[in-house]
Amino acid sequence: MFNKILIANRGEIACRVIATCRRLGVATVAVYSDADRNARHVRLADEAIHIGPAAAAESYLRAEVILDAAQRTGAQAIHPGYGFLSENADFARACEAAGIIFIGPPASAIDAMGDKSAAKALMQAAGVPLTPGYHGEQQEPAFLRAQADAIGYPVLIKASAGGGGKGMRKVEASADFDAALLSCQREAQAAFGNAQVLVEKYIERPRHIEIQVFGDSHGNVVHLFERDCSVQRRHQKVLEEAPAPGMTAERRAAMGKAATDAARAVGYVGAGTVEFIASPSGEFWFMEMNTRLQVEHPVTELITGTDLVEWQLRVAAGQPLPKTQEQLQIHGHAIEARLYAEDADRGFLPSTGTLRHLRLPASSTNVRVDAGVEQGDAITPYYDPMIAKLIVWDVDRERALQRMQQALAQCQVVGVTTNAAFLRRLVMTGSFRHANLDTALIEREGEALDVRHLAGSDNDWALAAVLAVHGNTHPGNDASPWDIADSWRLTGPAARCVTLEHLGRHRPLQVRQCADGWQVQCDDACINVIGRLTGDYYSLQLGEQLLRGQFVHEGDALHVFGSGNPQRFTLHDPVAEADTHADHGGSLLAPMPGRVVTLLVEPGSSVTRGTPLLVMEAMKMEHTLQAPADGTVHGFRAKAGDQVGDGAVLVDFEAD
Template sequence: MFDTLLIANRGEIACRIMATATRLGIRTVAVYSEADTDSRHVQLADEAILIGPPPARDSYLRADKIIAAAQRSGAQAVHPGYGFLAENAEFARACREAGLVFIGPPAGAIAAMGDKSRAKQLMATAGVPLVPGYHGLEQEPEALQRQADRIGYPLLLKASAGGGGKGMRVVENPQDFPSALAAAKREALSAFGNEQVLLERYLRRPRHIEIQIFADNFGNCVHLFERDCSLQRRHQKVIEEAPAPGMSVELRGQMAAAAIAAAQAIDYVGAGTIEFLLDEEGSFYFMEMNTRLQVEHPVTELISGHDLVEWQLLVAERQPLPCIQEQLRISGHAIEARLYAEDPLRDFLPATGTLQHLRLPEATAQIRVDSGVRQGDRIGIHYDPLLAKLIVHGETREQALRRLRRALDATEVVGLNCNRDFLRRVCDNEEFSGGRIDTGFIPRHQEELLSVPGPLSDEQLALTTLYLLLQRRQQAQLQAQDSFEPNSPWHETSGWRLNSHNYHHVLLRDGDREYPVILHYRPEGLLLELPGASLEVSGSLDPDGGLQATIGGRRCQARIIRNGLELTLLQKGVTRTLHLDDPLYGVLDLQGGEGSLIAPMPGKIIAVHTAIGAMVETGDPLLTLEAMKMEHTINSPKNGTVSDIFFQIDEMVEEGVQLIAIAGEGG
């Protein structure tokens, strides 16, 4: 038995583990980097220990520092969460050698499944079906090219030592294989310290189905049904649900039996997930095993009624599983949506910034919110950009989906780009609503899901202008109260003017679009003269910033967050950011000059593919930027000559800085 648990992780998963540990009366210890000094997981823990500077390699990936922190705090057990050292066999072994209980499987099981090539060989021996591919140790580019040509295209390149879409490339033809292989190996080495890759035939429209298994130290192994994780971007999951739509009892039984066979083949203990690809004909293939808790585990908890972290702690204390297979039942349907700091319109590039405003749905019996951030937190470049997970439960999938829509509508994020509006569009998609999903869903519906917002509606313009008026009234009232003559007519906020009809001009900008608005004060109320209509408006501001409005005789509500001249409108699951054109402040031009290239996000330069004086053509790769352990190649936007390169390999850059200058036409 242990009474003190150190959590070797950060953010949302650290907070989630603490919730269960605290409920069970277990004292919690957090570790944190200098970037996380004021983080939520640090504040929630009973004790917190600093382990290093912001880069993960110097803090959260330092097994020696984490073990030293556990010993210093008196912890008897370590929970790795997911990511970082969660699937590191050496860390699990080091914990046990230090006399600490590792909340996870034996090191041998982690090692067996951590090497994807070895895992495929083990699964083949256990009779688990595999996708045709190459999982061998020969890693010379020429040998891998021969294997790729044998398997056929399209082909999937995958890092042997990791997951999460890192070190993964889809190759459509032989000509693209060398460059894709080099990029996959670089990314794999950066993320996992191992550049080995494996090759698999790429299935065009598979579903990503995973089975949650649990095993104890007494030979018992059960499954807690399946999750459908097909909705992905950049090979990373976005929306997960349980059970899988359209899953038959027979197919569920076959996949669960294969998952349990996979776990038993390596003498597994603890929580694990066997991931399969399910093709259109109903055949399934082993993909990988995650020897840890999954990000999407809450949907399994909601349909099964069991706390998987509690099960982990029980198994680590060498207690038997709380249930046998026959006692486990599916109850209803659960869906999880991952709220990320990212820009869907820029290929889901990670976003950084300060959470100027954050409002998440209120937790209920049907809505669960797992988050590790709070309003005012800074989202930087060093860690995963997950802001929160919204998890809903319903008696049916349709009911759960309705609740997810409402939860997203109640979610408000201002200060950086996020994927809330994208998730909301997914929920409204007819194919998704009908449960017809596969791993190619997002690319297939890209035009619909990632469309650039159209012009502002009259209602959106009216709400924004009304907010400005009401905010000015509040400010005028406060000034009047603080003055020597609070009842003076010069402090009147109703629009009164001596011998004249009063009106105000407001100019709002949305990118290149301009929206001039004239606000008329009249005895019977306010009239907005908009580009497309004239509307009578009235309303009030709530203490928490909400706007209650009546526009053209129809009641509606919204929230508007102001930051200087920037106004963010949040209404009906849509976020629009406008700029108030105020001559007192001028307009700030953040665009680069002619021929310049701007960093799309903060990151590190890991490769420069050109030189000063080089002639380049549109689309030529110029440099490669690494952020959030993912590579992003910056290509030339035009023909011309490279006139300057402002950064070199290993230098850090901030979002918006000029990286390279291209002059003239290249001829």
């Protein structure tokens, strides 16, 4: 086993690798960019080396700088994590040339499987079924569009050199192909340094099922069963689970054999994942092989009782696989949810900021939290906006699902917008609960996932009013009574009026303090609120309903956490709102920090609602800003290549 390794990554996966190394007594070296100087993985590692500016291309993707850091610190091996250099064959070869072990497959296997087009050809020769499509070298737009026309729409354009949903677009019609192709190529070049794409038939209502494989340098190859990763948005996984619901023993054996045959065909060593598209009828087709550890590997670990990072270290050190295929068994069911800093109700736009308040579920036998950040850390625009992965396990899927619902309810994040409430709604949809899975599940359940259904009851508004008015007014028992700002008057307590905004709705409320609590006037309803507030916790009785939880004030925002979905209320200030509209009423603002990629219309153009106006890049993904209504684009205040901040004015727009 190694004495010291360098981790050529950041965030959650770097922290994950450090945890296993600590258990095994292996020292770790972290690398960090300017943006990650105080990051959690830097704090956890035994040593840390600065490798450059915030941009990944100038830090985490600089192979020569990372190799230099490994040599300077005496690291015997490099763990690449996932993303960045993890599937870079040149980096694997450079490690070998420098006498440093690359904890991953041989460069030849990365070459063979890392390029999707080459992998398709290899699988075709091996007799593995392939999705119909074009996987060749020709990349002229007109040629690729002709191939798509011949395949028949819808088609899927995919980056040949990478995954993770980057450089991938579904195209419904020939007229949309060129714009989608250009966007895919830009994303692929930015994420993987390679703009080459392939074009495939889009399979309707497919399931995304992947097989975890592992090989060693002694010729042993096993699979650790399957994961269902069908629940996706923009081709990025949102929920993953193992084993796949409804998987028969015969189908599992067939897919496992296909996956291990693929691994043997390239002399695979280390952890890898063979991904398949499966139809409702049970057919499956090879999609790609990821020559690295996957983000969703914990669900496999929980159902098989293994530590795949330990396996990676042992195999890279020349040891045989810890278990044979016959020794591997499935026990129970595991589900993983990815907690991201993103606004699910605004097209999953990334959110940046400082994590002023962060509470995640406590780890236990049934709950695992893999996090790359802690309270006080920042989510920056430079990298993937993952906060943590929540992984739950129980003896069957139904009980694991209950665990996940509970774990999501315990997530408290203030400082950035997260997808926690969306995830909770998602796991409670009929499709997910009944395992009616396919990659269009989120779109199909759009109505159930619509946040407008969660406008809140009168009790929710009354609770928020009490917390907004009196949530910061109850010091401890030893505090001075003169410090209690509870609106007390000699003639009796005064009523406090507050206007709150929640999900676009404004409501004026009146709060009057009583002997045992408060009385809240909500329109025509008068609600008695009984109880006390202790610090930032509440335990209050509203009629027949007992509400317990925690609340956090953030400027004019009030975050309420409890047994239900987290809710955010804003103290409404009509004067400030009027000033905002006066300043920006004829403008479109940047929804997040990022870089302007391209402008799509000419100044002076008349456009209809939904017309794409410009493309921004943030957190390695492209986002298109569209016209909010029919109107005229009078001009742009940024040009292609400009870095812009959150809320920056980008377009002078006048609605008809």
